[in-house]
Amino acid sequence: MHSELIERLAARGLTLAVAESLTGGLLCAALTEVPGASAVVRGGVVAYATDLKSRLLGVDENLLATAGPVDADTALAMAEGVAQRLGADIGLSTTGVAGPDPQGGKSVGTVFIACSWGNTRKVEELSLAGTRNEIRSLTVHKALGLLASIVS
Secondary structure (H helix, E strand, C coil): CHHHHHHHHHHCCCCEEEEECCCCCHHHHHHHCCCCHHHCEEEEEECCCHHHHHHHHCCCHHHHHHCCCCCHHHHHHHHHHHHHHHCCCEEEEEEECCCCCCECCECCCEEEEEEEECCEEEEEEEECCCCHHHHHHHHHHHHHHHHHHHCC
16 A cells, blocks of 8 residues: 555655654654655654644644644644645644553544645544554554545
């Protein structure tokens, strides 16, 4: 799936930037393991700490203070911010709680993925089960699926 996605983006001349929190770089790594990814992937930002979501990705501090880092609007702001800051056509983001403990009132397995491309913006809330590593891996898979659905 990864190689087809990279090929599809390259054929359309589109570039991609990734903003990650709970996946800690796994999403960008999955994309860049594909030969030819350098024509598509501009880069990624791992904004694991909440303050970095604001400083590096431009997520509004008030949004982070009221909604928190694990939120649909935060995920969308991350996607939009990384695309703008890294000069990409498309922004893709992940944020959530992988465990082992709940965070900020959100249960383990609560995940938001978002994609922003021009006027197209899509956010999905996921409720995932499994170990920390399984939740992170499933998040990567779901985020790639979201991206594929947007650029189909």
